Amino acid sequence: MSDERENAIDVREAVKRYGDFTALKTISLTIKDNEFFTLLGPSGCGKTTLLRMIAGFENVTEGEILLYGQEIENLPPYKRPVNTVFQNYALFPHMTILDNVAFGLEMRGNSKADARKRAGEVLELVQLSQFAARKPSQLSGGQQQRVALARALAPQPKVLLLDEPLSALDLKLRKAMQIELKHLQRETGITFIFVTHDQEEALTMSDRIAVMSAGELQQLGEARDIYERPRNMFVADFIGETNLLEVSVDAVEGGRAKCHLGGGHELTCNAVDEIGAGSTVHMSVRPERLFMSDAPTESESLKGTVKENIYIGTDLSTIIALADGPDFIVRTSNSDRGIKRIFEPGSDIYVNMEQGAARLLID
Amino acid sequence: MSKGKYDIKSFPGFRAITLLCLFILYAPLLVVTVYSFNDSQSLTVWEGLSWRWYADVFTGPESGKFKEAARNSFVIAIVAATTATIIATLAATAMVRGGKFKLRSISFGLISLPLMVPEIVTAVAVLIFFNSIGFERGLMTILISHIAFCIPFAYLPISARMQGIEDTYEQAAMDLYATKRQAFTKILLPLMMPGIISGFLLAFIVSLDDFIITNFVKGAGVETLPTAIFGSVKQGLKPNIMAISTMLLSVSVVMVTISYFVSKSDNTK
Numbered sequence: 057m058s059d060e061r062e063n064a065i066d067v068r069e070a071v072k073r074y075g076d077f078t079a080l081k082t083i084s085l086t087i088k089d090n091e092f093f094t095l096l097g098p099s100g101c102g103k104t105t106l107l108r109m110i111a112g113f114e115n116v117t118e119g120e121i122l123l124y125g126q127e128i129e130n131l132p133p134y135k136r137p138v139n140t141v142f143q144n145y146a147l148f149p150h151m152t153i154l155d156n157v158a159f160g161l162e163m164r165g166n167s168k169a170d171a172r173k174r175a176g177e178v179l180e181l182v183q184l185s186q187f188a189a190r191k192p193s194q195l196s197g198g199q200q201q202r203v204a205l206a207r208a209l210a211p212q213p214k215v216l217l218l219d220e221p222l223s224a225l226d227l228k229l230r231k232a233m234q235i236e237l238k239h240l241q242r243e244t245g246i247t248f249i250f251v252t253h254d255q256e257e258a259l260t261m262s263d264r265i266a267v268m269s270a271g272e273l274q275q276l277g278e279a280r281d282i283y284e285r286p287r288n289m290f291v292a293d294f295i296g297e298t299n300l301l302e303v304s305v306d307a308v309e310g311g312r313a314k315c316h317l318g319g320g321h322e323l324t325c326n327a328v329d330e331i332g333a334g335s336t337v338h339m340s341v342r343p344e345r346l347f348m349s350d351a352p353t354e355s356e357s358l359k360g361t362v363k364e365n366i367y368i369g370t371d372l373s374t375i376i377a378l379a380d381g382p383d384f385i386v387r388t389s390n391s392d393r394g395i396k397r398i399f400e401p402g403s404d405i406y407v408n409m410e411q412g413a414a415r416l417l418i419d
Numbered sequence: 420m421s422k423g424k425y426d427i428k429s430f431p432g433f434r435a436i437t438l439l440c441l442f443i444l445y446a447p448l449l450v451v452t453v454y455s456f457n458d459s460q461s462l463t464v465w466e467g468l469s470w471r472w473y474a475d476v477f478t479g480p481e482s483g484k485f486k487e488a489a490r491n492s493f494v495i496a497i498v499a500a501t502t503a504t505i506i507a508t509l510a511a512t513a514m515v516r517g518g519k520f521k522l523r524s525i526s527f528g529l530i531s532l533p534l535m536v537p538e539i540v541t542a543v544a545v546l547i548f549f550n551s552i553g554f555e556r557g558l559m560t561i562l563i564s565h566i567a568f569c570i571p572f573a574y575l576p577i578s579a580r581m582q583g584i585e586d587t588y589e590q591a592a593m594d595l596y597a598t599k600r601q602a603f604t605k606i607l608l609p610l611m612m613p614g615i616i617s618g619f620l621l622a623f624i625v626s627l628d629d630f631i632i633t634n635f636v637k638g639a640g641v642e643t644l645p646t647a648i649f650g651s652v653k654q655g656l657k658p659n660i661m662a663i664s665t666m667l668l669s670v671s672v673v674m675v676t677i678s679y680f681v682s683k684s685d686n687t688k
């Protein structure tokens with residue numbers, strides 16, 4: 057990724073307070089031009105608040121927000137080259153689909169004919185041309201969603217804000233729209249800021265993800281970074297499935313930490329600067345990074361007993377209890393069945409992990 | 420719940436009481452309407468169908484007075500309802516979109532209180548008010564007082580409609596480069612239109628039918644339809660009064676019906 061690109065949005069130590077409730081606690085982040093950027097976090101963490109501050113519907117209590125280098129705090133929403141796809145779409149119910157899409161262009165000063173022509177083109181882009189003359193209430197949820205997208209894209213904003221635009225769609229349509237959105241972003245070259253509380257959606261679509269919780273930025277990075285190298289407990293737990301276990305750190309050396317689990321099982325984790333020997337912290341290891349065997353292997357091996365096998369479609373999830381220790385979850389892809397054995401409940405086995413699969417986490 | 424032994428229809432006497440209520444409410448109107456077509460000088464003796472008394476209203480000895488009064492009534496009703504509707508629309512916008520301001524519930528009380536004040540009290544108060552500021556009584560005083568008491572009638576359907584309109588529509592408009600004013604005229608106003616029309620029609624009817632306040636503030640020689648009818652009745656009941664009442668009734672029924680359907684209608688489908 058080249059860092060030559062201009063910054064689309066610069067949030068500098070922005071704070072948002074509602075009375076004495078602090079919704080955002082000193083957030084700083086930059087969003088690059090032409091990037092698919094996702095704000096990810098659980099309900100109530102302040103994603104919408106940050107989006108509304110960028111759109112201009114909420115003022116910034118402290119700090120500042122720059123749009124392509126320009127301070128925007130004093131610009132009303134209608135002077136910001138930023139468009140929003142609202143969570144509930146907010147299509148104008150008394151206007152036809154075409155007029156909805158043409159609205160932004162008209163308000164920007166394009167002639168009615170020109171605005172409609174452009175709107176027609178954008179409707180084509182989202183494959184809704186045949187519905188141009190209908191009212192929003194005559195469309196399905198998925199179609200309305202695409203109209204909202206077309207309406208926000210038509211005036212060619214510099215930045216497009218999307219507030220959980222897919223949350224009302226069923227799973228199948230949702231997956232299709234995820235891909236469609238990603239393509240649209242590539243084709244138009246517009247910077248997308250996408251809000252979701254669905255970690256899978258975020259991982260699928262984003263160039264970079266900002267994980268938020270309780271008004272604070274927890275981690276910012278590319279999807280792979282966030283998934284494979286979660287910085288703290290919250291991120292490891294929130295993104296994907298993981299084995300989150302308490303460990304005592306015995307020694308730290310060369311980026312590796314010798315630790316032991318409850319029951320005395322020893323293992324080596326990736327160390328982090330903040331954690332030294334003698335502390336009791338958590339570590340995370342993804343279930344798909346673990347595998348089972350009858351005998352110890354060259355990798356890290358922990359002895360345990362199979363408790364239960366759970367079939368989950370693509371994968372088989374196996375719960376293993378370490379002797380006097382915690383439980384591990386191991387995921388085996390069902391396509392690997394030929395290669396990897398199924399261990400029946402009650403079998404004594406070893407849980408193995410490659411070097412670097414387990415990571416220590418700060419709290 | 421609506422079926423079975425708690426069904427209100429199975430309560431003893433339900434049907435009888437319902438019929439009695441309907442009878443008391445509508446029998447007099449029915450009698451007036453039917454007898455307005457009576458071909459007789461008498462109010463009570465039926466002598467066959469005729470348009471005679473309708474013709475009398477338009478061409479009879481009192482026709483000049485009635486025509487003048489009808490013109491006054493309609494002019495006042497149109498102007499008063501229009502003005503009241505504009506004021507009520509602005510009031511509703513401020514009340515529903517103004518956020519939480521301190522005097523909000525008091526403001527709402529002030530707007531709707533006139534609905535609960537006995538009309539005679541309002542009438543006396545308005546009369547004293549006009550007298551004390553030395554306003555000469557006439558069409559203008561009627562008009563001003565009608566505007567005043569029409570506002571709450573226009574306000575209620577408008578604000579009810581507006582409460583159902585989420586403010587994300589205006590936000591979406593402003594997000595799409597519409598100024599506040601454009602968001603109001605292009606988005607909010609059209610969405611409010613059914614409420615506004617319904618409010619206008621209600622205000623119109625209330626103004627057209629008003630008697631008590633009008634009777635107090637009208638100048639000598641200035642009549643509206645209700646006061647003219649009353650004046651005529653004082654000189655003796657004639658069947659032409661039934662004809663004119665029936666016409667007034669039908670105007671009201673038509674307006675209320677339109678108002679009902681407009682408020683139910685939806686310009687979003």
Ligand SMILES: Nc1ncnc2c1ncn2[C@@H]1O[C@H](COP(=O)(O)OP(=O)(O)OP(=O)(O)O)[C@@H](O)[C@H]1O
Pocket residue numbers: 074077079097098099100101102103104105106253
């Ligand atoms: N106008 C307001 N006044 C007071 N508190 C508010 C206001 N708007 C939002 N909040 C609070 O700020 C916090 C963040 O809200 P926000 O809407 O940004 O959450 P979110 O991350 O978008 O959540 P969700 O996923 O549920 O949409 C919440 O605790 C919310 O209660």
Ligand SMILES: [Mg+2]
Pocket residue numbers: 103104105219
């Ligand atoms: Mg939200």
